[in-house]
Amino acid sequence: MNEHGLLDLRNKLDSIDEELLKLINERMEVVHQVGVLKAKSGGAIYRPEREKEIIDRLETMNSGKLNRAAIEALFLEIFAISRNLELPENVAYLGPEGSFTHQAAEGRFGAMSSYVSIASINGIFREVDTKKAKFGVVPIENSSNGIVTDTINCLNKYNLKIIAEVVLDIHHTFASTCDKVQDIKRIYSKDIAFEQCRKFLANFGLDEVEQIPIESTTKAAKLAAKEPFSAAICPHVGAKLNNLPILFENIEDKDNNKTRFFIISDFENAQSGNDKTSILVEFPDRQGALVEFLTDFNNSGINLTKIKSHIVHGNSIFFIDFDGHKDDENVKGILEKHKDTIKVLGSYVKEINDI
Numbered sequence: 596m597n598e599h600g601l602l603d604l605r606n607k608l609d610s611i612d613e614e615l616l617k618l619i620n621e622r623m624e625v626v627h628q629v630g631v632l633k634a635k636s637g638g639a640i641y642r643p644e645r646e647k648e649i650i651d652r653l654e655t656m657n658s659g660k661l662n663r664a665a666i667e668a669l670f671l672e673i674f675a676i677s678r679n680l681e682l683p684e685n686v687a688y689l690g691p692e693g694s695f696t697h698q699a700a701e702g703r704f705g706a707m708s709s710y711v712s713i714a715s716i717n718g719i720f721r722e723v724d725t726k727k728a729k730f731g732v733v734p735i736e737n738s739s740n741g742i743v744t745d746t747i748n749c750l751n752k753y754n755l756k757i758i759a760e761v762v763l764d765i766h767h768t769f770a771s772t773c774d775k776v777q778d779i780k781r782i783y784s785k786d787i788a789f790e791q792c793r794k795f796l797a798n799f800g801l802d803e804v805e806q807i808p809i810e811s812t813t814k815a816a817k818l819a820a821k822e823p824f825s826a827a828i829c830p831h832v833g834a835k836l837n838n839l840p841i842l843f844e845n846i847e848d849k850d851n852n853k854t855r856f857f858i859i860s861d862f863e864n865a866q867s868g869n870d871k872t873s874i875l876v877e878f879p880d881r882q883g884a885l886v887e888f889l890t891d892f893n894n895s896g897i898n899l900t901k902i903k904s905h906i907v908h909g910n911s912i913f914f915i916d917f918d919g920h921k922d923d924e925n926v927k928g929i930l931e932k933h934k935d936t937i938k939v940l941g942s943y944v945k946e947i948n949d950i
């Protein structure tokens with residue numbers, strides 16, 4: 596290696612880094628002023644539609660080596676630091692630490708935010724409702740296991756808003772202190788994770804081994820790390836956090852196993868031009884109510900992207916997603932017409948990764 600060449604390049608990098616630091620600090624000065632303005636006006640600190648607008652604009656004008664994912668990763672971290680500078684706010688997520696929900700939360704709120712791990716979905720809604728946390732992160736559906744009932748029930752019960760969605764590709768690992776799979780006597784995991792990895796378990800003759808379902812996959816890793824002859828189906832991060840050796844990666848049956856999460860808070864987003872809205876609908880008990888409702892959406896040119904029925908206290912309610920923002924002209928009319936049966940859960944920027 597040419598040591599002089601490397602030294603020159605490193606000197607160049609040093610002065611670019613100094614320039615970057617100066618510019619980022621300059622940006623933070625302006626962010627601080629935005630924070631002061633918002634403190635006076637009571638405006639929301641987190642503005643996902645504005646963050647999207649910035650990333651879209653930077654991507655369009657970009658001519659360098661960075662792709663969209665890299666621009667997004669860099670700027671989401673800058674935004675997270677900016678928001679903390681404007682006003683530090685707690686993020687409550689479905690724990691424990693290292694859970695997929697924790698990963699979803701960190702992906703959106705960055706490394707610098709202050710996180711609170713909560714053991715139940717209802718607990719997260721309560722935390723946000725009582726203003727102990729500004730944001731809550733909860734799973735809403737998985738591509739293999741469907742909708743998360745507790746989340747629907749809480750969206751129905753509390754008057755909080757969905758302000759963003761996050762879709763994560765879910766990969767499970769098989770981790771154990773045993774070197775040989777044949778020596779394993781019990782496996783810990785969450786019931787849905789066992790279901791998502793059936794083929795793997797059968798292929799390795801593990802379907803006859805005792806399966807112990809517990810409330811989280813990260814806790815599974817913790818238990819398996821302590822007990823000899825046991826194993827866990829858990830996230831990569833969960834195994835690492837508990838120093839549990841990973842024997843197999845990506846053991847899920849379906850190769851596009853995804854989970855969608857909602858970020859909930861106490862404010863509503865402005866339009867971004869690329870929004871999705873979620874609603875709950877309880878249809879009146881009369882013939883044709885559902886057909887009339889769907890026809891109205893169709894006539895207004897609104898694309899329904901999801902419709903799932905769900906039972907709450909013996910009544911059937913529908914969880915529906917559609918393209919558009921609740922303040923869009925064609926959406927407003929419909930929401931007004933059906934206001935007695937609809938609960939608007941929130942309008943938010945549509946993720947590219949879909950379930």
Ligand SMILES: O=C(O)C(=O)C[C@]1(C(=O)O)C=C[C@@H](O)C=C1
Nearest residue numbers: 629640641642643645646674677
């Ligand atoms: O534009 C705002 O409202 C800001 O608070 C600034 C800023 C940014 O860093 O650019 C920070 C947080 C918001 O989520 C969006 C953007």
